[in-house]
Amino acid sequence: MRPPITIAGVTIQPGTRQSIELPIPSFYTHTSASMPLHVVHGRKPGPCMLICAAIHGDEINGVEIIRRILANKTVNNIKGTIIAIPIVNVFGFVSQSRYLPDRRDLNRSFPGSKNGSMASRLANILMTEIISQCTHVIDLHTGAVARNNLPQIRAFLEDEPETEAMARAFGVPVIINSDVRDGSLREAARKQNIPVILYEAGEALRFDEVAIRAGVRGILEVMSFLGMRQKSRKKKENSTRISRSTHWVRAPESGILRSIIPLGTLVQKDDILAYISDPLGEIETKVLSSTSGIIIGKTNLPLAHEGEGIFHIAKYSEAEEVSNHIEIYHDELDPLTDEIRSEEIPLV
Numbered sequence: 001m002r003p004p005i006t007i008a009g010v011t012i013q014p015g016t017r018q019s020i021e022l023p024i025p026s027f028y029t030h031t032s033a034s035m036p037l038h039v040v041h042g043r044k045p046g047p048c049m050l051i052c053a054a055i056h057g058d059e060i061n062g063v064e065i066i067r068r069i070l071a072n073k074t075v076n077n078i079k080g081t082i083i084a085i086p087i088v089n090v091f092g093f094v095s096q097s098r099y100l101p102d103r104r105d106l107n108r109s110f111p112g113s114k115n116g117s118m119a120s121r122l123a124n125i126l127m128t129e130i131i132s133q134c135t136h137v138i139d140l141h142t143g144a145v146a147r148n149n150l151p152q153i154r155a156f157l158e159d160e161p162e163t164e165a166m167a168r169a170f171g172v173p174v175i176i177n178s179d180v181r182d183g184s185l186r187e188a189a190r191k192q193n194i195p196v197i198l199y200e201a202g203e204a205l206r207f208d209e210v211a212i213r214a215g216v217r218g219i220l221e222v223m224s225f226l227g228m229r230q231k232s233r234k235k236k237e238n239s240t241r242i243s244r245s246t247h248w249v250r251a252p253e254s255g256i257l258r259s260i261i262p263l264g265t266l267v268q269k270d271d272i273l274a275y276i277s278d279p280l281g282e283i284e285t286k287v288l289s290s291t292s293g294i295i296i297g298k299t300n301l302p303l304a305h306e307g308e309g310i311f312h313i314a315k316y317s318e319a320e321e322v323s324n325h326i327e328i329y330h331d332e333l334d335p336l337t338d339e340i341r342s343e344e345i346p347l348v
Contacts, residue, residue: 001043007037022036040076051082112127143200154200177243203300255276265323
């Protein structure tokens with residue numbers, strides 16, 4: 001029998017699961033606050049994987065992804081341990097904000113300190129209570145407000161075979177080889193030799209059914225890869241390709257933006273992506289792609305200031321192959337075109 005796991009003074013025995021309220025600094029009204037988490041501690045030994053969401057409080061797709069993971073029947077018989085935290089930045093989540101009340105970005109505050117700012121203290125709590133017990137991490141994010149991201153994995157892949165294997169196992173068509181940012185959870189965990197992948201999909205403050213389904217499927221596939229659950233009998237060919245660089249297309253003028261290219265589209269250099277005009281339509285400027293690649297992010301706001309990033313393009317040597325895989329992948333997950341009956345009612 002493997003040993004129990006203890007978090008915030010609560011001991012979870014092997015073969016059991018339990019919800020815990022991890023204490024965090026209170027609101028200034030003296031109302032107590034806590035970070036909700038759920039632990040599934042399997043009977044048999046295996047990895048300890050953290051799945052967390054809403055480090056940026058307005059990025060909520062991951063909250064629904066984690067709910068569906070915890071409701072999945074196979075989770076009850078895992079090897080190893082899952083620590084699931086649907087809302088890391090409770091304060092930002094309550095106020096529908098990316099940031100903490102002091103406007104600090106929690107994902108630029110790791111590893112934190114017991115005596116620092118609120119962000120630093122929250123980061124320290126996560127590192128000491130949770131990360132210290134983990135072997136693998138999946139961090140769930142979305143685009144910012146009015147910015148939509150194609151389902152993608154971001155990870156630092158240079159000389160990181162375990163991280164790359166996790167990224168490929170997740171199975172989304174797009175992987176971005178991305179440097180770690182100073183003060184991020186990825187950086188802090190990597191310094192402790194813990195593989196971390198970051199899943200980006202959808203838009204802040206919005207549920208996106210395809211992005212959610214992709215996240216659930218990806219996490220379950222990573223669990224299978226790590227030996228935490230039984231692998232699917234139907235082995236799928238992994239068509240994921242890694243992009244080593246991305247590029248932002250910025251608005252050449254300020255004005256009213258009319259985008260004509262959707263996410264996931266393969267574009268060539270100098271293709272027209274959008275038009276920007278004045279409110280009367282008397283002056284119009286074309287927005288041209290400055291490179292060839294796949295549109296992995298775009299603004300949803302039809303208002304643009306000069307210099308603002310409006311399209312994000314991932315560069316690939318095999319871009320056409322990636323584009324075809326994206327189309328097939330989307331059809332498999334879209335409730336209107338999928339052939340696999342889901343136990344979850346699609347969100348609209």
